Amino acid sequence: MNRYRRTAVYGLVAIVSVAGLAACGANSSDDSGDGGKTIALLLPETKTTRYESFDKPLFEAKVKELCSDCKVNYLNADQDASKQQQQAESAITDGASVLVLDPVDGKAATGIVKSAQSSDVPVVAYDRFIEGADYYISFDNERVGEMQGEALVKATGDTGDILMLNGSPTDPNAAQFKKGAHSVIDKSGLNVLAEYDNPDWSPDNAQKFTSSQLNNIDPSQLAGVYAANDGQAGGVFAALKAAGVTDFPPITGQDAELAAIQRILAGQQYMTVYKPIKTEADQAAQLAVDLVNGDKPSDTTDFEGVPSYILEPISVTKDNVKDTVVKDKFYSVDDICTTEYADACQSAGLQ
Template sequence: MKRMGSLVFAVLVGVGLTLTGCSSSSDGGGGGGTSAGGGQAKGKIGVILPDTKSSVRWESKDRPALEAAFKAAGVDYTIQNAEGSADSMATIADGMIADGVTVLAIVNLDSDSGAAIQQKAASQGVKTIDYDRLTLGGSADVYISFDNTKVGELQGQGLVDCLAGKPANVVFLNGSPTDNNATLFTSGAHSVVDKTPSIKVVGEQAVPDWDNDKAVTIFEQMYTAADGKIDGVYAANDGLAGSVVSILEKNKRAGQVPVTGQDATVEGLQNVLAGTQCMTVYKSAKEEADALAKAAIALVKGEQVSTDATSKDDKGNRDVPSVLLTPKSITKDNVDVVFKDGGQSKDEVCTGQFAAICTAAGL
């Protein structure tokens, strides 16, 4: 398909005019809705999510939040998931470009494959957005995420607080080495933990592809190597934290060893309430999706994206215009923050054996 060299948009006047969007039959994409302001850009937004394994958030939170934001804005869109395959993501991107997307947002699986997608998109006149993860060496027009160094700082401080000044040997179970966010989380956590005299880091390892099954094996090996003398664990997200908790349970130490997390998943919140995980970090999917939708819609219309920061891409030697949102630390004392914001359903978290725990916590 030959792409037009510039964005063309039409202004629709009046209320009640509906844009009918195109949707693929299996990707959950869609479009349409009524444009509240009566103005509508002729463009299409494509979003590629990374997988369904590293975190439940992508399909259970991000997809519905993005769909709601795009529908409310009345824009044409499609959303697909690469299912952890960089090759699949590249194929999906090619298909979206051929299908006429004018703005493409990706959550890269690694920077090299993400940069290649963005380069191809730019050659076809397609604007690109880095969603949640910065593509090092890429060419995204804007980056939408949370302040990921701050996420790590909250995790590090959470671990320090949970250890309450006691002398402690801790290990770091980091996220995927191909994910720049994981690097930022770890850096932020170390900035707090390393300056705490009572804490000694006795082991550290990254988990390829954020794979929770691999995390079980990796942490068990770390636990054995330390002869069980581990007093705290930095786990980069709730999935990895769950893997750690399973090994601690096996060794009858769950609840005795503070474990951090991230994403405020149902399992993570349940572990926090049960005391087997000391904290998690909440990042509102709705807030992030709304920020992406605003940026994508602005690019579709040929407008300037409103940003509040820049993010350093050392590999690409550039500062990427960014929207960096503020994460929240969640402990047993403020789990209701997630419920009130709609991040998780109280009914889903406070079920079964956790019903009594929630009641005792005043939820």
């Protein structure tokens, strides 16, 4: 099913607090270094909560742990591919020795890769694949889509009409999620009424699309919704709630956002896909520090011609919240079980 070796991810995931998170779209750096070892971390956007809340601080903390004379130049493109191109060029001009790049647009980012490599600056494609990058770190993205499709088939009893909301066409991961989901759904008894490729993963767009579809169908007849990530799942939930739905059909998701975990416990979302971000951020930091120090790893696998680390995602439903995101300390019980969700938490055995 998959063309490459999967690396299983287990163990505790400790969230490391880092003071002074940068404002959205702003630059920041770890100024603990006193030398010229600069690593540029370029992330794509801020609408998805993981980047500012997890990827950035975890990456910075790991670099600081591994390399006392390294500093991180952090830049966020705010979903603007042109802005990301300019940020990358500035980072190279400012002396970055390595770019760790999560692209807004995977195809457009090949230009960044070529520019960096012409300056002898290696590029680590982070979370999203970039053709020609020196290294790639991500999760098994087709498997993510398969897990979402499998969960939806199970939750619906393999029958009925569904909606599909995919990710951005410019995000190379979105195509892999979509492929994995279709590999399951197309062989099932589910009928896709309408399908939408969301230009920027926008929850607002997801809500508008779902609301427009509910004008044409009876919401009570909707068997389920495939949402490629938790942000869109939130938009779907909002549209259904506005339409007067109280008994929510199964909705999929991804990223294990806090709001999604709470919706899952409350019966408002069926599942999410948890990708232990600390493992990914730590691996990227280790690789970046190795490259800054002139070391090349030998433990990679091949993905489309690029030396890669491919990590294994985890499906989360109400039944295993306690054994996944809570056990790994991704969220605490106090984080999840606010007053609004106290009863749902108690029912799930979290309190």
